[in-house]
Amino acid sequence: MLLEELLTQEITTARAHLAKLEAALETLRELGLIEHDIEQHQREILRQASAPAPVAALRCEWSCPNGVEPALWEQWMKIRSDGDAPMLERVYRTTLLELEKFEKSGFSPQQVVSYAVAGRLLGLYPPGQNGIQYHPE
16 A cells, blocks of 8 residues: 555656646747747656556665575565565665674574564564574575
8 A cells, every 4th residue: 555655646746747847838938938849748748647657666676785695685575565564775774784783693694584584574683583483594
């Protein structure tokens, strides 16, 4: 539901910007400052503003942290997005700090993310917490 709300908000914002641009273009046209016809371009902009953005275009790519296998990182990203907890810039920075903290406590980033994937956890925790058994590989 959050993605739909985001898309609706983005479309509404785009339409508002388009209306302002159309008003400015009409003023320029009335002043004789525009010599060529731009109606086709305006129609294309309106079509793009009305069409929902593809979900893949809204997905941000968050680089895999050092010490974590990319495939495992992608699994955890999918678990987060399926759990309506998409990765945000603030969350990503916090995640990197947590991985460093857990590494200082003796858990490798690979172990921590593996634990999160095994338990389908939206957050990162030291292995053995939240009642989920941890079996190191």
